[in-house]
Amino acid sequence: MKLLIKNGRVVDPSQKLDEICDVLVADGKIAKVEKNITDKADETYDAAGKVVAPGFIDMHTHLREPGLEAKESIRTGTMAAAAGGITTIACMPNTKPAISTSIVVSGIKERAAKEGYVNVEVIGSISKDEEGKELAEMGDMLEKGAVAFSDDGHYVYSSRLLMNAAKYMTSFDAPLISHSIESELNADGYMHEGAVSAKIGVPGVPSVAEDIAVARDVLVAGYTGAHIHIAHVASKGAADIIRQAKAKGYPVTAEVTVHHLTLTDEACMSYSTATRVSPPLRSQDHVDAMRAALLDGTIDMIVTDHAPHAPEEKDVEFRKAPNGFCGLETAVGVVLTDLYHKNVLTLEQVVDKMSCSPARIFNLKGGTLKAGSPADITILDLDKVWTVDSKKFYTVGKVTPFEGKQCKGKAVATVVAGKFVMKDGAVCEK
């Protein structure tokens, strides 16, 4: 089975490539990237006027399966990823049961291989059932294919537990991902503490709750030598701490979500539960700091933190709503609209932060179009104008703070292992 993608602008920072050429795919792998490939193919895709990039990778997704299928499933979540132009997602372990044992890792991998539309990497929990008390069997989970460990949704409150997890991981060279927000300071707040929370009366979470937690986590990384990846950085203080830690050579990496790069707490003024998320949407100075940190390399990658919930869970009073909203189907469009077209990021930076960098940092096979790599490809139409309409989403949890947003730029085709999983916005039936 050969696929030939013709005449696209191939942008692949992993090999410093940005030119019009063809991509030949054979047997699920990249065969070659050259000008005017004349090989016979089973299928030819005309990518003239479009961008051909290594498949986008989202290291922060909640697939909710097992146990929370009213919010999302492996099938629907991977359909949403395919629709959004994302070829690999890493799923967080806060499921029911939590991803705390190798059997759950295997189960998710098997089901994803059978029912999934994109590659699924599994993140196991640091502590058993994410309870923050005892270490989960991380070695076992690694053997069954887990790529990193996190108690996402919860801060590892016990410094002792985190130190032990970090030391333990130095035997395995797998990263820990920290959801870094100091739990006590986070407990009574529902949005960013600032001028907007003061005005609308909603109890706020101080940004220093994030700074305090990140400071401890990078110190643990520096002390133990274990790789700690900071999830969804959202405060300028946290970005400064990570910058300093990197300057000292601590093994720290970091991610930022699409929404923390593009939305502020002003979005909460209407009390819309679509704006409830942790860390909360912050003020413009924090958003500016996130962009600066992404540009200077303090923050390594862009993620979605796709966190769908059932509609009835979000259709409630502001404080009653759970944190999180979907993101897989809006990420590429919002990044191209608000960051690429507004000259915050170059196209090369977009592809690097959404594909090459996560692959490099988490040691995944994708993130490149080099010959022999998996044929995971995202094809972009930079100028396609469209409107976010959650009714068209594949995800179960359709709530998004980007509803109705006018976007410019979209993923128009997604290729996973050499096969189209999405064309023109429609997921291809398996």
Add this chain to the structure above:
Amino acid sequence: MAKATVSLAGRDILDLESFSVEEINLVLQTAAEMKKIMKRDIKKVPSLRGKSIINLFYEPSTRTRTSFELAGKYLGADVVNITTSTSSVVKGECLRDTILTVQSMCCDAIVMRHPIEGAAVYAADVAKPVIINAGDGAHAHPSQGLLDMFTLREKGLKDLNGKKMVILGDILYSRVARTNIAAWNKMGADVHVAGPRPLMPYAVESLGVTYHKRIEEAIEGADVIDVLRIQLERQKSGLFPSPREYARIFGLNEARLKLAKPDCVVLHPGPMNRGLEISWDVGYCDQAAIRDEVQNGVAVRMALLFLTLTGGKQIEAAN
């Protein structure tokens, strides 16, 4: 009577931010007429006959709920009280369904009290009947703001422009504070706040107020002091050390009141914790307008129900 160049017909009353000065004046003028009705021997007019009003209260309340109920009844409306502790809310019914259920019974207005900020905004989005916010969490309590302003007018403070207005206590969790800050700023007043820093919002000055570390500084030369109720659970959650220390350092007492203008008006939304945020003597002194506030609360709520449900067209009949 105000010839309605401004009208509140069909309007949801969610906060005072969205009120124009003219709209505030319309409510206060109408409330003055309503107060006359209240003082009659037979205090009942047919202005809202055939209208039904539902009091939907998710929090305990004496004065607000009772005054909305009497306000509706004095104007001839049918008023039903739903206390959520004895309703299907305890069976887990969500706010949307409760609102839609009440709406299906063809009520004309829903007066809602709810512990979560924005609940009234949500209800207004769901429901067709007029929503009157009787307090949503720490967000807004518009009828309280209007009755405070009405009370100040009665006390001779007809124009708040340039007046020194002081709010003492728990600004962070107070819907009364947010409402009065917005309304008083709109009227051109000079608004000051004081209280322990953990009871202040992080960016308190962004609300358009001057913050004082010590309450004496805030009170000096004040025209109005609004003392907020201190919820005892705030002390339990560690926001200040003890009620004793609060009263000593942050409470309004006679000595501190002397720092204000001699005719300074003291407001308190009630219920008071005497001996905590306000001393026994100040609570009963001549400058305290606290019982006026309660009476005026009925008049102002009559005005709100009347203006939203009729647009004020039948005011002559009410007279």
